Amino acid sequence: MVYVIxxxxxxxxxxxxKPLLFATLITLTLSAVFVAMPGVDLAVSRLFYVEGLGFPAxxxxxxxxFRAFGQYFPLALIIALVVGxxxxxxxxxxxxxxxxxxTLYFSSLFLLGPALTVNxxxxxxxxxxxxxNVVDFGGTDAFVHAWGLGGHYFDDRSFVSGEAAxxxxxxxxxxxxxxxxxxxVFVLLCVYAALTALNRxxxxxxxxxxxxxxxxxxxxxxxGLAHLIYGRPGVQSCDIKLDAALSAFGHRLHGWRRETxxxxxxxxxxxxxxxxxxxxPAPSAEAELQG
Numbered sequence: 391m392v393y394v395i396x397x398x399x400x401x402x403x404x405x406x407x408k409p410l411l412f413a414t415l416i417t418l419t420l421s422a423v424f425v426a427m428p429g430v431d432l433a434v435s436r437l438f439y440v441e442g443l444g445f446p447a448x449x450x451x452x453x454x455x456f457r458a459f460g461q462y463f464p465l466a467l468i469i470a471l472v473v474g475x476x477x478x479x480x481x482x483x484x485x486x487x488x489x490x491x492x493t494l495y496f497s498s499l500f501l502l503g504p505a506l507t508v509n510x511x512x513x514x515x516x517x518x519x520x521x522x523n524v525v526d527f528g529g530t531d532a533f534v535h536a537w538g539l540g541g542h543y544f545d546d547r548s549f550v551s552g553e554a555a556x557x558x559x560x561x562x563x564x565x566x567x568x569x570x571x572x573x574x575v576f577v578l579l580c581v582y583a584a585l586t587a588l589n590r591x592x593x594x595x596x597x598x599x600x601x602x603x604x605x606x607x608x609x610x611x612x613x614g615l616a617h618l619i620y621g622r623p624g625v626q627s628c629d630i631k632l633d634a635a636l637s638a639f640g641h642r643l644h645g646w647r648r649e650t651x652x653x654x655x656x657x658x659x660x661x662x663x664x665x666x667x668x669x670x671p672a673p674s675a676e677a678e679l680q681g
Contacts, residue, residue, distance in 0.1 A: 410610060413610045424535065431536070432597075479640040481640070482637040486633050490628075490632030495620070496559070508555045513547045518536075554586060554604045558583050561609075
């Protein structure tokens with residue numbers, strides 16, 4: 391698995407030359423548009439709203455199954471990374487199941503993105519109700535535009551979309567496949583992310599701005615982490631160094647385990663060896679007479 395971005399060869403003035411700047415500008419532009427024209431969010435959500443029925447797409451089993459797949463696919467990747475790391479620590483003399491930088495990159499992406507940025511910072515801070523809960527679509531809460539603090543506490547917050555953020559974090563997988571497949575995999579993952587976002591809008595769970603801004607923020611984070619882990623000069627040998635560090639840590643864990651087991655066995659043995667002998671029962675009078 392090799393991540394390759396050669397910005398030195400990228401045509402000047404294109405997104406490939408400065409992808410982080412491009413992603414930041416796109417995200418800021420989208421934010422400005424949705425703040426200035428909040429009616430766009432309402433207009434898009436209204437396409438999936440039926441008076442008296444709410445958002446009927448949420449009752450379609452096929453769409454529910456698609457949503458479940460969108461939740462389990464990223465979870466399967468995270469579990470695979472954890473299993474690979476655990477196996478490396480259990481068998482430190484063997485090579486890593488996944489390249490260490492691959493594990494470091496996606497672990498950092500999911501932890502800093504959906505876990506911290508979305509669910510740890512944005513959702514607690516921006517109390518924006520979901521479309522199905524606003525007055526415009528039969529709910530009881532007032533509509534709040536993107537990046538709006540609202541002013542009231544909502545139990546079910548909309549800004550930004552956690553599921554859209556998680557799926558967006560899968561798109562960098564396209565850069566770890568052979569070059570001949572890279573464009574096709576990238577397009578497929580983008581289509582998958584777009585369908586997931588559309589599914590959340592159709593369910594009345596998120597506004598258009600929720601999914602687009604979430605995707606933009608994850609793109610910024612993904613590009614920034616890629617530069618730190620893969621793009622800086624002299625990082626080509628990082629996989630070897632990280633693998634060696636994991637091996638050394640695994641051997642230390644085995645050493646600590648052996649020392650702990652040995653100390654426990656020694657303590658138990660010492661306690662048994664110094665324990666007083668069990669008192670013998672006094673001989674009965676009949677036994678003494680027979681003696």
